[in-house]
Amino acid sequence: MSQFKRSDGRANDELRPIKAEMHVLKNADGSAYFEMGNTKVIAAVYGPREYYPKQLALPQESMVRVRYHMIPFSVKERKSPALTRREIEISKVIKEAFGGCIKKDLFPRSTIDVYIEVLNADGSTRVASINAVSLALVDAGIFLYDLVAAVSVGKIHDQLIVDLTGDEDQNSEADMPIAMMPSLNKILLLQMDGTLTVEEFSNLMKMGIQAIKKIYEIQKETIRSSLESVLKMYGQT
Amino acid sequence: MKREIVLPSTLLETGDDLKPGLTTYKIGPNIFSGILGLYEKTDSKEINVIPLKGKYYPSIGDRVVGIVTKFQVFSWNVDINSFHEAILPFSNAIKKERQFYSDLNKLISINDVIYAEIISFDRFSPPTLSIKKKGLGKITEGYIYEITPGKIPRLIGKNQSMINMIKQMLGIRIIVGKNGRVVALTQDFNKIEILGEVIQKIENESHVPGLTDRIKNLLESKLNKTS
Amino acid sequence: MSDFKYGVFIPKIKQKLILNLLNNKKRVDNRDFIEYRKIKIKYGHIPNADGCAEVQLGNTIVIAGVKLDLTNPYPSEPDRGTLIVNAEFPPVASPDFEPGPPDENAIELARIIDRGLRKPEVVDFKKLCIVPGKKVYGLWIDIYALNHDGNLIDAAGIATMAALLTAKYTKVDVSPTGEIIKTNERLPLEVINFPVYITHVKIGEHLIIDPNLEEEMIADCKLTTIISNGNLIGGIQKSGSGALSIEDINQALENSLKIYPRIKEIITSSVK
Numbered sequence: 001m002s003q004f005k006r007s008d009g010r011a012n013d014e015l016r017p018i019k020a021e022m023h024v025l026k027n028a029d030g031s032a033y034f035e036m037g038n039t040k041v042i043a044a045v046y047g048p049r050e051y052y053p054k055q056l057a058l059p060q061e062s063m064v065r066v067r068y069h070m071i072p073f074s075v076k077e078r079k080s081p082a083l084t085r086r087e088i089e090i091s092k093v094i095k096e097a098f099g100g101c102i103k104k105d106l107f108p109r110s111t112i113d114v115y116i117e118v119l120n121a122d123g124s125t126r127v128a129s130i131n132a133v134s135l136a137l138v139d140a141g142i143f144l145y146d147l148v149a150a151v152s153v154g155k156i157h158d159q160l161i162v163d164l165t166g167d168e169d170q171n172s173e174a175d176m177p178i179a180m181m182p183s184l185n186k187i188l189l190l191q192m193d194g195t196l197t198v199e200e201f202s203n204l205m206k207m208g209i210q211a212i213k214k215i216y217e218i219q220k221e222t223i224r225s226s227l228e229s230v231l232k233m234y235g236q237t
Numbered sequence: 238m239k240r241e242i243v244l245p246s247t248l249l250e251t252g253d254d255l256k257p258g259l260t261t262y263k264i265g266p267n268i269f270s271g272i273l274g275l276y277e278k279t280d281s282k283e284i285n286v287i288p289l290k291g292k293y294y295p296s297i298g299d300r301v302v303g304i305v306t307k308f309q310v311f312s313w314n315v316d317i318n319s320f321h322e323a324i325l326p327f328s329n330a331i332k333k334e335r336q337f338y339s340d341l342n343k344l345i346s347i348n349d350v351i352y353a354e355i356i357s358f359d360r361f362s363p364p365t366l367s368i369k370k371k372g373l374g375k376i377t378e379g380y381i382y383e384i385t386p387g388k389i390p391r392l393i394g395k396n397q398s399m400i401n402m403i404k405q406m407l408g409i410r411i412i413v414g415k416n417g418r419v420v421a422l423t424q425d426f427n428k429i430e431i432l433g434e435v436i437q438k439i440e441n442e443s444h445v446p447g448l449t450d451r452i453k454n455l456l457e458s459k460l461n462k463t464s
Numbered sequence: 465m466s467d468f469k470y471g472v473f474i475p476k477i478k479q480k481l482i483l484n485l486l487n488n489k490k491r492v493d494n495r496d497f498i499e500y501r502k503i504k505i506k507y508g509h510i511p512n513a514d515g516c517a518e519v520q521l522g523n524t525i526v527i528a529g530v531k532l533d534l535t536n537p538y539p540s541e542p543d544r545g546t547l548i549v550n551a552e553f554p555p556v557a558s559p560d561f562e563p564g565p566p567d568e569n570a571i572e573l574a575r576i577i578d579r580g581l582r583k584p585e586v587v588d589f590k591k592l593c594i595v596p597g598k599k600v601y602g603l604w605i606d607i608y609a610l611n612h613d614g615n616l617i618d619a620a621g622i623a624t625m626a627a628l629l630t631a632k633y634t635k636v637d638v639s640p641t642g643e644i645i646k647t648n649e650r651l652p653l654e655v656i657n658f659p660v661y662i663t664h665v666k667i668g669e670h671l672i673i674d675p676n677l678e679e680e681m682i683a684d685c686k687l688t689t690i691i692s693n694g695n696l697i698g699g700i701q702k703s704g705s706g707a708l709s710i711e712d713i714n715q716a717l718e719n720s721l722k723i724y725p726r727i728k729e730i731i732t733s734s735v736k
Contacts, residue, residue: 025611026523027558029292038511042610044556048292048320049470059361062320067563069554072606073513073529081552081606082565103271106259106294108361110320115556115563117608119527120510138245141291141385143271145262146246183246223244223273227289230442304473316473350475378477420477426485 004159007167008037013207015151015163015214020131020222022139028115030140034132037165038122043132045140047112057109064102065111066095068129070118076166090126097130097150097179097188103143112142123166124152130179130189131215138223148188149216150179153208155196160204162211174200178208182216240277242444243270243286250284258285259294274387275444288387289444293319293416295355295364300373302381302414303366305349313345315353318386318416321363325353329367332374350376350420352412376412379422380429382436386417391443392436399449403435406456431459470559472677479682486670493522493676498719500674500727503622505734507630515631515653517735519623522676523613525557528605528623530653532633534594534644535602545592545600549578551607551620558612572703573617577607577624579699580659580690586628587653595638603653614676617688621661622731628655629735659698660727662720663688671712673719687716691724 016037174194501522665683684706692698
């Protein structure tokens, strides 16, 4: 067996430490903070609310708009604040992921606006963003078929790994973010950059789904504990 | 009366004869929650969850507290904390026999607060309001509080028990809008603060049994301090 | 200006109440006229930034990040590092903020913060020179509002100072052939001036400090004073279309000089 070791000592299928919190911003209708290792993101949801101009609103359902953005000092070399093509593409795939998870026909001719700010980037920012947005949507009281949980998987030095850091992403032979609704077994986001054999892809999917189930439990626990702290206060648990 | 906290995708009931409501969905015979809320088993065939978060979902007959945002040709746009703005047509704002349209725009203008009834609504069109009935109209002074609309029933209580207790103990008039807006009709800032704490407590603890007693204790301790 | 605002509405009855309370020397949250809301400072939690601080001023949340890079000096100042201050009001922070480039309010905030850092200099920019005329350190300060509950300027000022006080940058050496080599050594920024940004608003006849969002929205106008090193006025900005009397301005300056040491103490004790 090769002496492969990840730079932070993790096992191939091990996730970085995760911290999550709901309702962190008061103005937004819903918000959440999500940390995967050193990747730290904040997500805010406004809506459902009127879509302007009114005549361009969708007649039968709500629009979903997503703006994924990285703060200039979130990356090693300062990034200009303007939206890059990468941010625009990520905004699109995140929007399409949640399009399959939100029950949109409840609020015709409205819009649900999702804003993501990456505070510190250390790989897997789009999946951390998706994990944050799920919690923010619940915080906003928006009808979801299920939470969306996401993780990145990839291949580095021929090893299959889960939850890539920034360095691992840079040096990988392939990196693949996956997002799904775990209770419904539906995949809502899938991208792959690099090269994989069919067998590697299949193994990575299995590893990814397992990791996603763990993240899903953390999300549910975060939601419950936001209510349970009050229950504990009155000895009700 | 055991209420359970449920999340999106929590399985609630199974049964071919059961129907999903605005807060649930059905796959096969199974009904799942679509929101974070409280679920209590009832005899109803339509399964619903009490929302703990989210904006107001309009319902015909509800009385709501709205803030006027725009002035159109023969109507006002009114924010009612929902996913659409509501419309108050001039014709629904005439309260006196000989009131003319030209008087109305002086009566109600942008940033005014009104207590109105929803007289029509379907998902595809903005809700229509009316202030014709007695007790409705412009609110000219007071303090507005906001609370999650799903918690308004808790603020009102069974047979109005909670809201009547609060009104009586504070000795002030309170208007409760089903859309999560509550107005204290008083200029007594001390009472305004106490009601604010009461509403905040209901917002934070509506899912914890025994709330009525806790609110009573809170009111008693705050009122004793100041008397 | 677009013809719609998702925005924040301050109902007339609330405006009336705020004014009534002020006439009785009270504010909605029970503060004095010259009292700040609770200030909480978190710093050093963004590893990719050279310095960062997140400030909660009441419910207002602002994060500032400091980054230094290698850049060319301005031709008119060949032996000094450069300074650029950028501020954004992203849509996360308020229904009033639209996505897009900074609007006039964000730009004004960035320029006000910049003014307090440039004269007197917050750091010795001569020390940020590497090869005169060729290479200097560029000091970037990026300010992001995360939740707008009034007085973004003062919160941004506190966050900027806390970020600068805790910033560390990579030392570079210059080889005899003029090549620039990055070392592994991290140096602290030496902060030699301490500006504090103090904002008042005028509502009717009353001058109050640290407005929350509602107070700021119904105010006739706003006055920000920058106090540098305790006794110097490092900058002034009046904004909003109302008017101030000379007495108002003198009162605001007097208040600011009195408050300066308290705010400075809060910042320095938080970043020890």
